[in-house]
Amino acid sequence: MPDSLRRFKADVFQALGHPTRIAIVELLGNRELSAGDLIEELGMEQANVSQHLAVLRSRQLVVNRKAGNQVFYSVRDPILLQVLALMRNYFQKHLNEALAILEEIDESQAENTK
Amino acid sequence: MPDSLRRFKADVFQALGHPTRIAIVELLGNRELSAGDLIEELGMEQANVSQHLAVLRSRQLVVNRKAGNQVFYSVRDPILLQVLALMRNYFQKHLNEALAILEEIDESQAENTK
DNA sequence: TAGATATATGCGAACAATCGAATATTCTGA
DNA sequence: TCAGAATATTCGATTGTTCGCATATATCTA
Incomplete structure (x- = not known):
């Protein structure tokens, strides 16, 4: 490509x-x-x-x-909405890992505020 | 949400x-x-x-x-591949505008190099 | 164990993205 | 034409991303 x-x-x-x-x-x-x-x-x-x-x-x-x-x-273009719908799907599938990632983000932000 | x-x-x-x-x-x-x-x-x-x-x-x-x-x-997760496939679709649909956007990017980059 | 190969990480410079505050533009209605 | 409402743009400070270079780590092979 x-x-x-x-x-x-x-x-x-x-x-x-x-x-x-x-x-x-x-x-x-x-x-x-x-x-x-x-x-x-x-x-x-x-x-x-x-x-x-x-x-x-x-x-x-x-x-x-x-x-x-x-x-x-x-x-x-509604394709974008389809993409977001897939992402919702993806999120639900990987909810646990997603939350872990979010926590990491929060922690590193807390880190920066120290 | x-x-x-x-x-x-x-x-x-x-x-x-x-x-x-x-x-x-x-x-x-x-x-x-x-x-x-x-x-x-x-x-x-x-x-x-x-x-x-x-x-x-x-x-x-x-x-x-x-x-x-x-x-x-x-x-x-293959969902990501689906997302990319949708984007391919999107690209083909909007090929002309996409090319215009790419040219703008090129121009603004040329601008910066002046 | 030493040296080679495969991959990852740390660092600093260049560049891009984000935000709030101020200002500009465009339109409407008196 | 003027005031006000809705939206956009510009500016400067701050933060985040990307890159190349140097270096580190892990694994293999002799």
């Missing part, structure tokens, strides 16, 4: 490689939500959410539609 | 968010390959490949088996 193709895939995965962006894609699901809706649901800084939306847009994982004052976002 | 779950998913995606690691998982497919095999196939520095393998191991996307002198790697 050409390297450019791998870079493309890696870019898509990397765009999904942040909890907030996962949350955005999952909140969107099959419906449209405005940026404001997302900000409210996520309970995060407006600018921060907007930045994450910019990442998802730049990789074209979401599309947006302007309606007057607002901007409505949706997932561009 | 709890945030921890999203972090777990994000971690998995992030592990896949590098062209070399995509290449490794795709090379492995359903078979086992030694670290040396992978280094040869990839044509990259031994240490670099080993570091990428460490990332994949730490997120448990691959498992390894020691046999004497060598270490054999394989993909832990």
